[in-house]
Amino acid sequence: MTSAAPTHLAQALRRRRYPLTGWPWRALAYLLTSVPLAGVLSLGPLVVLAPLVAATNAARQGRPMSLSLTVFLNVVALTVLLLAPLLAVPVAAVERYRLGLVDDRPLPPAPWRGLAARYATGAAWREAAYLFFLGAVVPAVYWLFTLIVLMVLLLIASPFVVGPGEQVVVLWATAETPAQAAPYAIVGVLLLPVLWYAVGVLAAAQGAVARWLLWAAPDGTALREVTRSRARLVDAYEAERRRIERDLHDAAQPRLTNLGLQIGLARLDVPDDSPAARPLDAAHEQAKGLMVLLRQIVRGIRPQSLTDLGLAGAVRELADESPVPVGVHTDLARPLPEAVETTAYFVVSEALGNVARHAAATGVEVRLSDTGRVLVVEVTDDGRGGADPARGSGLTGLADRVAAADGRLLLSSPPGGPTVLRVELPWSA
Template identity: 70%
Template sequence: MTTAEAPHLVGALRRPGYLISAWPWRALAYLATTAPIAGALSVGLLVVGAPLLAAVNAVRQHGRPVSLALTLFLAVGTLVLVAVAPIASAGAAAVERWRLGLVDDRPLAQRPWAGLRARYTTADAWREVAYTVWLGSVVPLAYWLVALLAGLDVALVASPWLAGDADDVVVLWTTVDTPGQAVPYAILGVLLVPVLWYGLGALAAAQATVARWLLGWPTDTAALREVTRSRARLVDAYEAERRRIERDVHDGAQPRLTSLSLQLGLARLDVPDDSPAARPLAVAHDQAKGLMVMLRQIVHGIRPQSLTDLGLAGAVRELADEATVPVTVHADVDVPLPEAVETTAWYVVSECLGNVARHSGATRADVRLDRDGDLLVVEISDDGRGDADPTRGTGLTGLADRVAAAGGRLLLASPPGGPTRVRVELPCRP
């Protein structure tokens, strides 16, 4: 049984199969595409930074005053840099938000252009400036250090071949003049390759974390916290009201309706078939039985009894057995979950399998339940025609709202031609 793939590089680094997955190559692609961007930004910073450092060094070492021309150049350059930075950082931030998808499958929404004034007066814009400066100053230094370590490792691995030349070869702290002397260092270099591979992933993960922190910063954290708290209170109140309605229907209305149906059935036995009252009585009896079925469906819709009896994994397997297409269930949930999380996850699977049957034209589907730290991950995929669009109906939109009310999020991938994949992440901290 396999577990769900990590949605971002930080989570993938903690998995034992990281080195044989696609994540190291995604990290390498992220680093490789960063290099030209960071290099171009560093050149722009050096135009002002290098003369400034030279002037400060001259004053500190020789006590010579800074010339008027250099002072004017530094002043004008600084003003131009401060004036241009909010505008230039908008493009750099947009590219970085898009590029973050190389190492993080969690979407980071692009921010629309809010006007020239907003580029100089909003905290979001200056966070983008801070990230651009960080990308052009700190990142190149880190990359040079990693490049140096990679070069040293390559030299270790290649040392037996280099030692065959006429000149002695310096390896780390010693000199070797024969291939035999260099073999232990080559073995050390080979053993360090996985470490270096992990190091590249860690560097990419650190850069992506800073990017998400600065470029995805909420506009009003205090307001967002209050919205989150109020939403949690509403969810708790909804769950309490749902349980009350379920109890009242199950213990009050349903037994009375059952008794009414029995009484009508007994009355039908006492009334002759040719009696004028036989026909209306039969209709009333049938309507009472139909109302019982409807009431059971209502109670089932409030909270499926299978969740209580079988747990989430069993209830999902029951949904799979009732589906009109073959459904494979992979469940790796071996600990109790909060009731609200179980109910939301069940509705997600139920709605998605219903969409598969009604709209996708699929021949098979897969459902996966997994724990990723404090998250319950629910994934539903099918081999249908794809092109699912939340704007064309209320099903997926309502499902996303229900997931958001539980503090989770819904991700949808459905290109034309398929396949369709729905991923839901629900917090399930005890």
């Protein structure tokens, strides 16, 4: 797996040098700038929570809840629900911009499609869900984390505040002298790096939720299935395979065989100590290797690396050869049919080629997972996006190959990226 500079906080946290980079400070800035926004948004849940608490107390005490409280509770809940998709518009715009603190991958803005669309699209309600997440979940988590930080600071400061007649409660014990408080202070100092990492984990988790809810690609119009006529394609591929096999067998293979024989005969006439001996040996080996390659092509156009390394190893070999840093993640517990492996290999090869030529990406993630009945191939890049099958034959040809294997190809590539190519190839054991 090729190493690459991290493009988001979750990647940076897995690096050994994380505490010494700028990522922890970016995470801290992300958390601090979340405080005022989350504080304002927390007023909404409080408005709903207050009458709910009053209603709960009335029920526990056996008192009937007043009609005015019931009406108020329902009106407030309905108002918050109706306003949430509208209030989410400016909040989502700010959050998409602010997400750049912990994630260098661009998150394109959601286009305004009218007032009715704010109540009829999944993207709008995901933004509303993030509004509640930021106003309810984030404040609660931040308060808990703040208490932990204060507790650690108290441990560190305990030897300096304890004195004659002064006691300090540290955790479950009471310290009356600096000597008694010193071990707790040492524990507090040792916990500082943990807190430094915890800041990153907290920011990465919040950023992941923001990206998941604010990314507009999962809407049906953005995730398009590129389909072709399977029957026509199977017939066309079979006819083309027979033509290639015939041409190679009748034309190229005899010539290569004759070339190998001529080089072999020439090598016999050259002394071993001659300067031409080594180049002739190399040419002879290359000719034999080319013959082997042609036989493989005739047998089914299957790369040798698939046979030698398996699908996971062959894909990692493609990643090593890519000019763009590629991370490969595989979850393949058993061998797959050759046709499925070959299709998946060429999907990854074509996808990485397209990224290198068109995407201007700084990193690519390739995932291979076997669900038991379907092999899922996902290629995600952080490039400029905007990939469209209608503008070129690369994606269409790839869709043809996938369709011929009875699979399907899904593409999400909004302007500004990221681009996600997902291929599902069914198979049976």
